[in-house]
Amino acid sequence: xxxxxxxxxxxxxxxxxxxxxxxxxxxxxxxxxxxxxxxxxxxxxxxxxxxxxxxxxxxxxxxxxxxxxxxxxxxxxxxxxxxxxxxxxxxxxxxxxxxxxxxxxxxxxxxxxxxxxxxxxxxxxxxxxxxxxxxxxxxxxxxxxxxxxxxxxxxxxxxxxxxxxxxxxxxxxxxxxxxxxxxxxxxxxxxxxxxxxxxxxxxxxxxxxxxxxxxxxxxxxxxxxxxxxxxxxxxxxxxxxxxxxxxxxxxxxxxxxxxxxxxxxxxxxxxxxxxxxxxxxxxxxxxxxxxxxxxxxxxxxxxxxxxxxxxxxxxxxxxxxxxxxxxxxxxxxxxxxxxxxxxxxxxxxxxxxxxxxxxxxxxxxxxxxxxxxxxxxxxxxxxxxxxxxxxxxxxxxxxxxxxxxxxxxxxxxxxxxxxxxxxxxxxxxxxxxxxxxxxxxxxxxxxxxxxxxxxxxxxxxxxxxxxxxxxxxxxxxxxxxxxxxxxxxxxxxxxxxxxxxx
Numbered sequence: 377x378x379x380x381x382x383x384x385x386x387x388x389x390x391x392x393x394x395x396x397x398x399x400x401x402x403x404x405x406x407x408x409x410x411x412x413x414x415x416x417x418x419x420x421x422x423x424x425x426x427x428x429x430x431x432x433x434x435x436x437x438x439x440x441x442x443x444x445x446x447x448x449x450x451x452x453x454x455x456x457x458x459x460x461x462x463x464x465x466x467x468x469x470x471x472x473x474x475x476x477x478x479x480x481x482x483x484x485x486x487x488x489x490x491x492x493x494x495x496x497x498x499x500x501x502x503x504x505x506x507x508x509x510x511x512x513x514x515x516x517x518x519x520x521x522x523x524x525x526x527x528x529x530x531x532x533x534x535x536x537x538x539x540x541x542x543x544x545x546x547x548x549x550x551x552x553x554x555x556x557x558x559x560x561x562x563x564x565x566x567x568x569x570x571x572x573x574x575x576x577x578x579x580x581x582x583x584x585x586x587x588x589x590x591x592x593x594x595x596x597x598x599x600x601x602x603x604x605x606x607x608x609x610x611x612x613x614x615x616x617x618x619x620x621x622x623x624x625x626x627x628x629x630x631x632x633x634x635x636x637x638x639x640x641x642x643x644x645x646x647x648x649x650x651x652x653x654x655x656x657x658x659x660x661x662x663x664x665x666x667x668x669x670x671x672x673x674x675x676x677x678x679x680x681x682x683x684x685x686x687x688x689x690x691x692x693x694x695x696x697x698x699x700x701x702x703x704x705x706x707x708x709x710x711x712x713x714x715x716x717x718x719x720x721x722x723x724x725x726x727x728x729x730x731x732x733x734x735x736x737x738x739x740x741x742x743x744x745x746x747x748x749x750x751x752x753x754x755x756x757x758x759x760x761x762x763x764x765x766x767x768x769x770x771x772x773x774x775x776x777x778x779x780x781x782x783x784x785x786x787x788x789x790x791x792x793x794x795x796x797x798x799x800x801x802x803x804x805x806x807x808x809x810x811x812x813x814x815x816x817x818x819x820x821x822x823x824x825x826x827x828x829x830x831x832x833x834x835x836x837x838x839x840x841x842x843x844x845x846x847x848x849x850x851x852x853x854x855x856x857x858x859x860x861x862x863x864x865x866x867x868x869x870x871x872x873x874x875x876x877x878x
Contacts, residue, residue, distance in 0.1 A: 395408055395412070395484075395485035396485055396486070397483055398488065398507045400502070400504065402423075402430050402502045403432060405500045405507070406432040409434050409489065409498075418437045419434070420433075420437050421434045424450065425454070426456050426460070429460060429465060429502050431501055432499070433445070433497060433499055435497045435498065435512070439493075440495050440496075440514055441513070441514035444514070445497055449474060449475075449476075449497055449512070452473045452474065453469065453499075465501060466504050470508060474510060476510055476512070478511025479509065481509070483506050483507070491509050494513070497509070497511075498510075515539065517537055518537050518538060518647075519537070520534050520537055521537075523535035523536075525625055525790060528626070528662060529664050530664055531626065531628060531664060531667070532627070534546055534628075535625050535647065536625050536630075536648065538646060539644075543572075543627070543649065544558065544642060547630055547631050547640075551576075557575055557576070558572050558573070558574050561592060563592065563606075564598060564599050565597070565598045566598045567600050569600040569645065571606075571644065572641065574641070575638075576637065580637050580638075584639065588610065588832075591609050592610075594609070600643070603643050603648045606621075607619065607621050610650065611831065612831055616825065616829055617795035618656065618795055618826065620831045620834070620836055621650055621651070621652055621654060622653075622791070623648045623649065623651065623791075625647055625649075630649050633651045639652045640652075655837075656826060657839075657840070659680075659684075659792050660677050660681050664676075665854055666857070673854040677854065678852065681852060683786075683789065684785070684788070686782065686785040687785040688799050688803060689803055690781065691728050691800055691807075692800070692803030692804045693812070694807075695724045695725050695804055696808065696810075697812070698713065698717070699724055699811065700812070712774075713772070713774050717772045720772050724808065725804065725807075727775050728779075729805075730771070731771055731776065731779050732801060736797060799822070802818070803815060803818055
């Protein structure tokens, strides 16, 4: 057993490769790179001569454009027949032989290798402790397509992709101002994932910006592969069902939030961007609200909010009325419900829990399965599990109607689906055990929890708690664009209001 254990190294035993500075010997630099990536066939190191001077090329095959390497770097250097100026070979090669705009000189071999893994070409010249980093990236990426999760009726059809430069371009073309600031940072010890911190100078709160930067710098993770890895760092209210870190797949929504004084974070490799902070009322607002007329935008926001209340409380209220408060129902309706439920095997509480569990299972299966058969799963869930279960007497038709209405309402605000799914189960159990009194107490506890939720010194329920009449102009009710002013939602005003109440 001891010998078997010695065959494997623990994580603490593996140390990161350190290259140090670039060596004068170009061949030695190539050898160090080969040794570090021994066994990796995609790392290519080649040697050549330019006017009798040894030159070593290193690149990562698959991340580079081979045609650019041959036409813009290797052919001009290796075919040069003249003489290189003494003691100035490096600058001559960069200025006269290499054909490309993206060039950088680096003296640290560690930094050069990091750039090699991002699709650049490394050029080492004999006698120089400087490496030339030549941009020849050709990283495979998905084309710009319409967002799948945040669909708008009249908005743009462009959505974020997995390429960080493409995402930045989509935002930059919407914010043609020097006040739009982008700061790049690498996070993750092993993945070294690039993220872009985006904000608008003059509108973002300095304390908010410093707090976000501090939390990102304190992130202790080896690998960061998506936006979800950053949520637990940016969101300190981890025990709450709700979060003040929003996400979007739309560059136009991202740009709008930046203009409101928020901070946006674009992560390389993920088609979603994060927005800090996010208020509760924003879950019921869409970009179409600012395109439609004010009265219709207000109507739709009220519809979304009512759909949220129905999806959370309706099953629990139905169970509590059916078990404890039958006198609240009309006689004919009560008689029909009693007849239908008398033929089932389970109580209302257990019946509601079972059918919601089945619904969540069918939804998860339809979400994870291939799209070609995902519709078949939905049909089976609707026909077989729904109609057959009622016919067999496993569940009652009223409960099936309640679940169907709840499921539709829960999809109106897609960003709130996760807390809705959990809260719905909780209120079913509470309603089945204590009736409407327990539902009312639970609703009050939920409201108090939301009102007390504060992160980045910004209240989650603003502008309702604390009350701010000025900011109500674009909350559940939306007034005309002329009256909204240049800043639709000013985070600084909310923060000052919070401090005033303290």
